[in-house]
Amino acid sequence: MKKKVVVAIIIIAAVVLAAVTGWGVWRYLQPNFHDVTVELGTKNITVDHFLKLNNRQEYASFVTDLQEVNWAATGATEITLQYGFKQETVKLYIQDTVAPKVEFEKNLTKAIGFVPKPEDFIKQAEDFSELRYAFKENYVQPENYEDVKLTVVVTDGAGNATEQKCTLSFSWMNSQVTLELGQQLTLEQVLMNPEDAHLIDQAELDKINAGGVGVYTISSVSGENTRTCTVTIKDTTAPQVVLKSGKTYQGDSLQAQSFVESAEDISGELAVEFVKEPDWNALGAQTVKIQVSDASGNKTTLETQLEVVTDTDGPAISFKGNMVVAKNKKPDYLSGVTATDERDGVCEVTCDASKVDLTTAGTYTITYTAKDRSGNVTTKTRKVEVSPNSEDTLALVRQVAATLPDDPRVIRNFVREITYTHTWGGDDPVWQGLTKKHGNCYVHALTLKALLEEKGYETQLIWVEGSRVGSEDAANGWNAHYWLLIKLEEGWKHIDGTPGNTHTIYDEPMNDEQRLETLKGRSWERSKWPACN
Numbered sequence: 221m222k223k224k225v226v227v228a229i230i231i232i233a234a235v236v237l238a239a240v241t242g243w244g245v246w247r248y249l250q251p252n253f254h255d256v257t258v259e260l261g262t263k264n265i266t267v268d269h270f271l272k273l274n275n276r277q278e279y280a281s282f283v284t285d286l287q288e289v290n291w292a293a294t295g296a297t298e299i300t301l302q303y304g305f306k307q308e309t310v311k312l313y314i315q316d317t318v319a320p321k322v323e324f325e326k327n328l329t330k331a332i333g334f335v336p337k338p339e340d341f342i343k344q345a346e347d348f349s350e351l352r353y354a355f356k357e358n359y360v361q362p363e364n365y366e367d368v369k370l371t372v373v374v375t376d377g378a379g380n381a382t383e384q385k386c387t388l389s390f391s392w393m394n395s396q397v398t399l400e401l402g403q404q405l406t407l408e409q410v411l412m413n414p415e416d417a418h419l420i421d422q423a424e425l426d427k428i429n430a431g432g433v434g435v436y437t438i439s440s441v442s443g444e445n446t447r448t449c450t451v452t453i454k455d456t457t458a459p460q461v462v463l464k465s466g467k468t469y470q471g472d473s474l475q476a477q478s479f480v481e482s483a484e485d486i487s488g489e490l491a492v493e494f495v496k497e498p499d500w501n502a503l504g505a506q507t508v509k510i511q512v513s514d515a516s517g518n519k520t521t522l523e524t525q526l527e528v529v530t531d532t533d534g535p536a537i538s539f540k541g542n543m544v545v546a547k548n549k550k551p552d553y554l555s556g557v558t559a560t561d562e563r564d565g566v567c568e569v570t571c572d573a574s575k576v577d578l579t580t581a582g583t584y585t586i587t588y589t590a591k592d593r594s595g596n597v598t599t600k601t602r603k604v605e606v607s608p609n610s611e612d613t614l615a616l617v618r619q620v621a622a623t624l625p626d627d628p629r630v631i632r633n634f635v636r637e638i639t640y641t642h643t644w645g646g647d648d649p650v651w652q653g654l655t656k657k658h659g660n661c662y663v664h665a666l667t668l669k670a671l672l673e674e675k676g677y678e679t680q681l682i683w684v685e686g687s688r689v690g691s692e693d694a695a696n697g698w699n700a701h702y703w704l705l706i707k708l709e710e711g712w713k714h715i716d717g718t719p720g721n722t723h724t725i726y727d728e729p730m731n732d733e734q735r736l737e738t739l740k741g742r743s744w745e746r747s748k749w750p751a752c753n
Contacts (some may be wrong), residue, residue, distance in 0.1 A: 252280070252303035253310045260294055260316040261348040268312060270301055279304050292348065292376060316378035320347040328396045329449045332414035333367065334388075341372045341386045355385065365390045365445045389683040390517040391447045392416040393440055401516070403456040404658030409439060410449050426532070428453070432487075433516055455516035462740040463524040465508055469563050469594075473500045479510050479524050490575060491514040491580050503528050530730040533591040534598035535561040537569060542603040547581055547612070551604075559590035559598070567592055575606070581608035581651070608651050613670075616654055628672060628706055628715060629727065635717035636666040636724070661718040665702040666715035678707040680713075682749050684742040699742060705749055712750045 253270040259710040267280040275320050283300040289312065290297075297312045328336070338353035345351055356371035367390075373383040389395075393410050405425050407417050419440045428436045428451055436451040464481040476492045497511035508526045513519045539557045559567040567590045576584040584604045591597045609617070624631050638653050645652035645663040653659050653667035669679050687700040703716040706729060713729030714749050722738050731752045736743060 223298055242441070246276055248714070251308055252298075252306070253301050255311040255313065256299075257313040257315060259318060260292075260314055263291070266303060266313075270299065283307060291592070297479045316349060316376065316380060318347075319380040319382045320351055320374045320376050322346075322374045322382045324382070324386060326384065327387050327389065329389045329391050330393065330720065332390045332401075335359070335361065337369070338372050338390055338663060341384070342374070343375055345375045347380075351376055363388065365447075382455045392419055392442060393438070393447055393449050395448070396450050396452070398454065400457060400459075401433055401453055405415075410451075410521070455487060455514065455518060455582050457486065458518040458520045459483055459512045460654045461510075461520045461521050461522055465525040465527070465528045466508070467529065468500065470501055470503055470528055472563065473498075474526075477508055479514070479526075480506065483512055483517075484513045487514040487516060495521060500524050500528065503530065505649065514534060516644075518739075531563050531592070531594035532596060533562060534596035535559040535567040535592050536600055537588050537590050538598040539588070542605060543586075544605045544607055545576075545578065546549040547606055547609050548578060552585055553604075557588060559588075560592060561590075561592040561596075563594070564592045576604050576606070578606055581590075581606050581612045608648060613648055613651050617650065617670045617674050621653055621671050624671065624675075628675075628677065628708075628729065631671050631675065632668060632715055634716050635664055635671065636719040638664060638667065638717075638719075640664070640719055661700070664719075665704055669704055672704070672707050672715075680705040680712075682744055682750060684739065684744050696700070701742065705752065708750050712752045714752055 229578050237342065250309060252272055252275050254272055256265070256269045258265065258269075265286060267282060268277060271277065281300050282304050284298070286299075289299075289690065292316050292676055294316050297314070298309050299312045300307055300309045302308075304381045310698060313693055316688045322345045326672045327342050329342060330336070336359065342353065352375045354373050354375070356373055356632065357369075359368070359370065362368055368388040371383055371386060373381055375381040392412055392414060393416070395719055396407065397409050399405060399409075405428050407420060407422070407425065408414060410420060410425070411417060416495055420438065424438050428438075431451050431453065433455045436453070438449045438451060440447050440449075446474040461483045462481040463479050465479065466474050466479050476494050476619065480492055483492070488497060491513045493511055493513075495511050498506060498508050505525055505527050509521060509523050511519055511521045534610050537557065537559045541550065545551045546551070553571045553573050554569060557569050557571070559569045563568050565729060569588055571585075571586055571588050573586040574724050576586060582605075586604050586608065588600050621631075635653070637657075641651065641658045641660060642658075643663065645659050645666070649659060649663040649666045650670045653663045659667075666682055672679050681702060682705050683702045684699060687702060701718070703711050703714060703718065703723075706715045707713075714735040715729045716723040716738075725738055726734050730738070735752070
């Protein structure tokens with residue numbers, strides 16, 4: 221019994237083994253790949269395209285190098301692949317069943333006498349094979365401006381075709397002209413043949429050239445035929461812009477226009493704005509974007525720099541020189557005084573003149589003050605001269621004379637210590653000489669005269685011919701000069717209080733001969749003054 225069971229088991233095992241082996245042999249003999257058909261132009265072929273259903277990709281690979289396949293030609297190519305340890309060869313069929321992709325010029329306008337070709341009606345054509353172009357009908361040249369209907373056929377290498385019914389029109393002028401704003405429309409642009417210029421009125425072109433952006437039409441008649449040209453004026457050019465940097469105070473804003481150095485556009489109408497509003501409170505430098513747009517919406521966007529600073533500078537106070545005030549007269553200290561701030565513009569100015577004594581001649585100081593809205597304060601001082609009257613001058617002369625001896629030579633030498641300048645001394649040369657200690661010969665002469673007469677001497681003012689008091693040309697010329705005649709016991713003598721080598725040769729008062737010697741060729745009108753011997 222046991223032997224029969226063992227035999228049965230062995231038989232069953234042998235049958236199973238034979239079945240498994242047979243199935244494996246059968247499975248190995250079955251093909252793992254199939255033929256593939258693709259359209260001309262197909263790319264990226266993989267083993268997945270060739271694998272049969274339920275076969276695993278990781279066991280499959282190409283033996284044939286696909287780079288050797290001519291993908292630009294139709295036909296069959298053998299492809300060898302491997303599945304596990306088994307190689308198989310199948311067919312790759314490349315076919316072309318797709319018609320060419322074509323963009324046609326459906327309506328074409330040409331001058332009379334034009335002979336068309338099929339390619340004239342093609343804007344763009346695409347296919348993976350070489351294309352052929354042809355008319356379906358025979359072309360017959362019309363005798364007049366009649367339209368001709370033509371069927372244009374585009375055929376690829378496999379015989380796939382795309383066709384379109386097109387119209388050929390004849391005209392003496394173009395149907396459309398497109399210009400950029402600023403370009404001038406000419407007869408040559410409108411006409412197909414310059415000899416037809418008589419068919420178009422130049423005034424129509426001038427009207428279009430004077431217009432702006434838009435679409436215009438020009439109509440023209442030749443015999444019984446009328447043609448129209450559509451003229452389109454476009455503005456596609458963005459403004460030409462140059463920016464500059466900007467600077468402002470914290471909290472103050474600027475207009476976008478203030479950043480524009482120059483901006484040009486044919487339209488002449490520009491809008492300037494910030495792409496994003498700057499932070500006017502952020503101290504320091506920041507980048508600012510400025511957008512400039514024209515009337516047609518063309519935009520130019522550029523970047524520049526903005527600097528935001530703190531206001532630390534006070535107003536600048538200005539006035540014209542020092543002030544001269546008549547004694548006992550109340551002046552307007554603020555007349556002609558201005559204060560200008562870089563941020564605020566004109567600012568208010570106040571004046572402190574408390575140290576000025578208008579009842580006493582002399583030189584005083586006043587103080588001007590200006591303040592801006594940031595609290596910066598500026599002060600500036602100014603000298604105010606209270607001019608003397610005759611009583612002041614007389615009192616001063618008496619005061620000075622009291623310190624001097626009666627000797628005319630000593631008094632003369634005292635006056636010569638006054639520095640020589642080209643100043644005439646204004647309304648009171650004597651005050652000028654005794655207080656300012658400078659002046660020209662006229663100041664020296666009158667100061668000496670006042671002191672000598674205070675001492676009891678009789679004097680006369682004398683001058684060379686051509687001298688004019690206060691004359692600018694006399695002041696700058698060599699000919700002007702003033703001095704004195706003094707009456708002494710021995711008679712009239714010349715005495716000169718002006719410093720300088722030519723006037724100090726003689727220590728004693730001079731006679732006429734000595735005076736002439738020192739004047740170096742100049743003289744005085746002898747008849748006007750007494751002789752000095």
